[in-house]
Amino acid sequence: MLNMGVIVGERYEIVGCVGSGGMADVYKAKDHKLNRFVAMKVLKPEFSADTNFIRKFQREAQAAAGLAHPNVVNVFDVGEDQGINYIVMELIEGITLKEYISKKGRLTVKEATSIAIQVSMGLEAAHNRNIVHRDIKPQNIIISTDGKVKVTDFGIARVASSNTISTNAMGSVHYSSPEQVRGGYSDFKSDIYSLGITMYEMVTGRVPFDGDTTVAIAIKHLQDEMVPPSQYVPELPHSLEEIILKCTQKSPDRRYSTLAELINDLKHSLIDPNGSFVNLSPLSNHAQTIMITPEEMKQIQNGGYNTSSFYEEDDDDEDDDDEEIYEKPSKKKRRRRDEEDEDDEEDEEDDDERGGVNTKLEKAMTIGGLIIGGIIICILIYMVASAAGLVSLGSKKDNDADTQKEQAQDATDETVNKVTVPDLTGKTEEEAGTELNAQNLGKKKGGEEASDTVAEGLITRTEPAAGTQVDKNTQVVYYVSTGKAEEDTNVTIPSGLVGESLSSVQSTLQDLGLKINVEKQQSSSVEVGKVISLNPGEGTSVAKDTEVVITVSTGEGDKMVAVPNVRGIEASEAEATLIAQGLIVEVEKSDSEDANVAYGEVYAQTPKAGNRVEEGTTITIKVRTEGASSSTGTTTDGTKVEAGQWAAIEPKLKKPDNYQGGNVQLRLVQDGDGDQEEGGTVIMEGSPIDFDSNGGYYSVGSIVGKDGVESGTLYLAEQQEDGSYQTLWSYELKFSEVE
Structure with missing residues (x-):
């Protein structure tokens, strides 16, 4: 496994381990180039020398890289660095559908239908690009913290050819279609069957076919009739049951032809739960139960078809039966299948790897051909360049020297282009301008602020x-002292507030200690939610606690809009969403104990989402803040946080997926603490943390940091059997001065 702090591909810093499987590890990493956190899947070292595994590993990135859809996990990058093969993907904070079902037992009809629609939309995007997923199951469906559903793990996906592809790879046996179990082919309808099994599990809390062995489960997919889900859930709507039964028909021809048809029926079921609109094709009069022949049974039991699903490590570790169904086929059977599938290019590559062709000879011939081709191309280029007078043999040393000189110059230029920001504290603006100009730096006044240490007018x-x-040429923002803060009962209403959003003006005036009274007025010239006027007006000096009347525009009126759901998203994003709908926003901040939202996110809104209201209606959103109700807190050892200290007030830690319940060490690392692996300050050690009783979160007492340092990283490590601590996760903390 990779250690914390390792840089991969010159840009991705390993932050923590998310999970580990049979063939790859998944890490949380920070992309320093784009300043964002990503998920990085890294092939284990023991498989890095096998070109077959590397090709299959890269197939996932190739299959998903072209998919840009809200319900598919995005692939950002794929590469190799010093023997480390990796795929960089979108980091989704949330849980798998399997975990969600286990937690709730079974889902409500609306939840199950909504999730099925979102998964169908993601799969439809893949199918439109001729990509068959082939391993749809709850473990490969992620529900993010904001409620979005995303399909992941295209590890055994392939591009379809003529709507049908030969294959020797199959997903987890509980969710595999009969044609996958039989080993004949997989197409788009195989994904529909697996999605039907997933919907069955969502509404009943169980899979339709189970057994002691994987072979027994596979045979049930081929022969046994499915118990209707309504026998387990009598209140299940008739239409949803028919949708599930149509998806899970043993004959692909009797399933939905496309996911678009399935999506339409799922949406229709929400409107008409007990309708009979699902079109189930009747069986023919002469249809009989198809029995497996002894030869086919022998093939299945002897491993005639194997499940070489490469990416079973992400979520399948908890269910060993799902990971590997059959042993590899014998050479004789493989040779017979190779001859039958010789037209399939992908199978030809697999045949070569299994011994159908002397791979060493082929590699030698390939390398030899490439070398000869390269020599011929070099000769032709040299002859053309020589004829044009561009090169000569005698100039090679000079060219090499020039190249080395240019490289050295580039390195020097890069160093020269970096300058150090001078210390301007206590200097005048004119002196600052002179020093910055000498360093080829720009300047900009950021504002004024009171200071007990710097005289008025100085920086x-x-x-x-x-x-x-x-x-060089970076703009440096400076702030000028207004002298020591003086207690003054009067404040001045700032200018520039008219035309701004209501929430912004409210926040500014409340920070000045003024009371607010909002009046609404229709206006065809001022946007909804923007301030029309203030009373007293801008620039007026008033006493603190004075009431200021804010007149805000409600637009032209007579227009109804739907209130969007902004719960669980950042306050700024929520405000922008509501304003875009023509609604006025009022923000209330409080230290809510709602563990389902993070600090800075909306935990409640009034009116509720989905209501239709008139344009210009005020929507009140409540935002969870750190220590909003008190300016002091306590540290993890119960010590009071004093005024003037820099602290993170009661941050809440999310439970790492790989935490086993052992003793925990919490270590704070800030600027100047040195090695991230060993530096910093240990603030808690030697006892376990109970995440589960708090909804998967743990509330840490307020953490005191270094004076003036606004950020830090809190590392969570779990004690191992040998007494050492292994880092599982890291949390970015914000520190502010306690008043």
């Missing part, structure tokens, strides 16, 4: 801070 601080290495 208090800069952004970036003094001593930071920056590129």
Whole structure:
């Protein structure tokens, strides 16, 4: 496994391990180039020398890279760095559908239908690009913290050819279609069958076919009739049951032809739950139960078809029966299948790897051909260049010297282009301008602020801070001292508030200690939610606690809009969403104990989402903040956080997926603490953490950090059998000065 802090591909820093499987490990990493967190799937070292595994590993990225859909996990990058083969994917904070079903027992009809529609839409995008997933199951469906459903793990996906592909790869046996179990072919309707099994499990809490062995389960898919889900859930709507039964027909011809048809029926079932609109094709009069021949039974039991699903490690570790159904086929049977599938290019590659062709000879011939071709191309290029007078033999040394000189110059230029931000504290604006110009840096006044240490009119601080290495021509923002803060009962209403959003103006005036009274007024010239006027007006000096009347535009009126659901998203994004609908936003901040939303996110809204209201209606959103109800807190050892200290007030930690319940060490690392593996300050050690009784979160007492340092990383490590601690996860914390 990769250690914390390792840089892969010169941009991805390993932050923590998310999970580990048979052939690959999944890490949380930080992309320093784009400044975002990503998920990185890394092939284990023991498989990195096998070109077959590497090709199959890269197939997942190739299959999913072209899919840009909200219900499919995005693939950002794929590469290799010093023997490390990796795929970089979108990091989804959430749980798998399997975990969600296990937690709830079974889902409600609306939940199951909504999830099925979103999965169908993601699969439809894949099918439109001729990609068959072939391993749809709850373990490969992720529900994010904001309620979005995404399909992941295209590890055994392939591009379909003529709607049908030969295959020797199959997903988990509980969700495999009869044609996959039989080993004949897999097409788009195989995904529909697996989705039907997944819907069955969502509404009943169980899979339709189970057994002691994988072979027994596979045979049930081929021969046994499915118990209707209504026998387990009598209140299940008739239409949804018929949809599930149509998806799971043993004959592909009797299933839905496309996912578009399935999506239409699922949406129709929400409107008409007990309708009979699902068109189930009747069996022919002479239809009989198809029995497996002794030869086919022998093939299945002897491993005639194997499940070489490569990416079973992500979610299948909890269910060993799903991971590997059959042993590999014998050479004789493989040879017979190779001859039958010789037209399939992918199978030809697999045949070569299994011994159908002397791979060493083929590699030698390939390498030899490439070398000869390269020599011929070089000779032709040289002859053309020589004829044009562009090169000569005598100039090779000079060219090499010039190249080395250019490389050295480039390195020098890169160093020269970096300059250090000077310390401007205590200097005048004119002096600051002179120093910055000497360093080829720009300047911009960021504002004024009170200071007990810097005299009025002098600079208090800069952004970036003094001593930071920056590129030339970088603009440095400075702040000027207004002297010591004086207690004054009067405040001045700032200018520039008219025309701004209501929530922004409210926040500004409340910070000045003023009371707010909002009045609404229709206007055809001012946008909905924007301030028309203030009373007292801008620039007026008033006493604190004075009431300011804010007149806000409600638009032209007579227009109804639907209230969007903004619960669980950032306050700024929620405000923008509501304003875009022509609604006025009021923000209330409080230290809610709602563990289902993070700090800075909306935990309640009034009116509720889905209501239709008139344009210009005020929507109140409640935002969870750190320590909004109190400016002090306590540390993990119960010590009071004093005014003037820099602290993170009661951050809540999400449970790592790989935490086993052992003793925990919490270690805070901030700027200047040195090695991330060993540096920093241990703030808790030697006892386990109970995440489950708090909805998967743990509330840490307020953590005191270094004075003036606004950020830090909290590392969570679990004690191993040898007494050492292994880091499982990291949390980014924000620190602010306690008043």
